[in-house]
Amino acid sequence: MSEFKSGSNLEKVLKAGHFAFTGECGPPQGANLEVLKEKARHLKGCVDAVNVTDNQTAVVRMSSWAASLVLIQEGLEPNYQMVCRDRNRLAMQSDILGAYAHGIRNMLCLSGDHQKFGNHPESKNVFDIDSMQLIHMVKEMRDQGVFLNGQEIDEAPRMFIGAASNPFADPFEFRVHRLAKKVAAGADFIQTQCIYNMPKFKEFMKQAVDMGLTEKCYLLAGVTPMKSVGMARYMATQVPGMDVPDELIKRLKGAGKGKVAEEGIKFALEQIEEFREMEGVAGVHLMAIEWEHRVPEIAERAGMLPRPQI
Template sequence: MSGEMKAGTNLERVLRAGHFAVTAELGPPDSSNPDDVIHEIGVMEGAVDAYNATDASGAHCHMSSVAVSALTAQQGLDPILQISCRDKNRIAIQGDVLGAAALGVGNVLCLTGDDVTAGDQPEAKRVFDFDCMHLLRTLRIMRDKSMFLSGRPLTTAPKLFLGAASNPFAMPYDFRPIRMAKKIEAGADFIQTQYCFDIPRFKEFMKRAVDLGLHEKAFIMVGVGPMKGGRSAEFIRKNVPGVRIPDAIIDRLNGAPKGKKAEEGKKICIELIQQAMEIEGVSGAHIMAYKLEHQVPDIVKGAGLWPRPVMEAVQEPMPEPVPGD
């Protein structure tokens, strides 16, 4: 699928050129020091096409995703700004997107967001003025119609490559491809799935997606991630909403010799990427290596996806000279 360029970000160019894309999640720091972000980006540099800046994921507060994205863009790299509907109403979100675009952000991942009760401040007020579908459509309106949702015009529309999440591993299973179709209709140009550990279930989901022609309308990227060991996998299964890890994976991690468990987790992750690459309609992998970011280059190499393609920058048309200048 080539299609019309929406924002010309590195991620979009890699995908439209037909390469198998790789993105990874940046764990934003609990700090106000920009060097913490720059260091983490450096750990993964060259291994991925774009970096997801999470927006208080799991309802835990960290450095804002707009700031992390802007710092990434300052490094000449391609950020994916994640926006959750949990903490901001429609007025705040639209302003943030204009600001982020002004700071060089082109990719935006639109999420409903984990509930406040998942975090360490469950007493907070949940907003959810929008859901992810409204967020996608509103950003598409800003991009394509050059106006706010209210209809008030923008003097410069943001150039955006819009993303959405999908969880093929949560009920109701039959409805998941339909809901993804709704997200694509609402505006999603690319999809990143929740952690995939269950290839048969993912295959079923992708088959339905391909039947519906969704892989021709949006780039679908499989979500994967290395686990530190059986205990941490069990913790994630129990505490992170929507993550399903089959017992077989946990048994395999537990069965690895002491000191080799993280290595086994990395191996599983590589195998999952390779299996997903064989499935029709899968355009890339999204690696969520929480606190294991240093493993990302090895995972990308292990999956045979190194080096990453170097895309030529999109030539911005030169502004017309103003007479008398």
């Protein structure tokens, strides 16, 4: 038996004690592989693994497992996202088997945005199991070699199991407990929601550290650089569970015409610097939404390059 749970690059980087750096890539709204490969080219060599979103914001895109396989072909390691909105336990387990069989080794287990936000609001949702139960199911598949019904699996999928945490959603007091539940259910690593409110995040991290959670899982802090004042305003008012302080919006505005994006990157770099020193933070998850081409520059300026080769 290997010392690793899945043997993914991300797992190896984290276990070796490196400060991890993961990226994100939304599959195309079509079968256009060139778009995906273009994004992959920007991310290659800059990150340890790339999250591949699963019909993010309930908008139909190429399936996350299929896009994950393309990333593997392009020489990147995917972090295969799966939401509970679109699949029941049968579909989930069969997709996990297929994903593993084709070389996917990381998985991020999520509830999923409600379909009301997406481009098929008239659809029926599933939510057969919730994200907590999904985490536990993937763990049992890996560690016990059984399906959710207890039946033995002929060659179990061995995933490095990820989960999300949003320290900025309500009720705040329960957030650390929900994180604890995810860790107990089987999460090996956590990627947080985009962080803008640093004082609140520090408060959350203190709770997590005090509860010993960061000893039991690797926590990656979520960073999304602001591209514009409009984006900041949109995130502040339209994205549920997002906390964008007014000071940040003011700071971006103050940057002046043509310099807002640079100010957004500067803020992100300051955050990354702070996360590197913050107790309990094992890495950064950079969600440069439709800004993959800026990732090499951000990684370079953040001192994240070169990435460790293990």
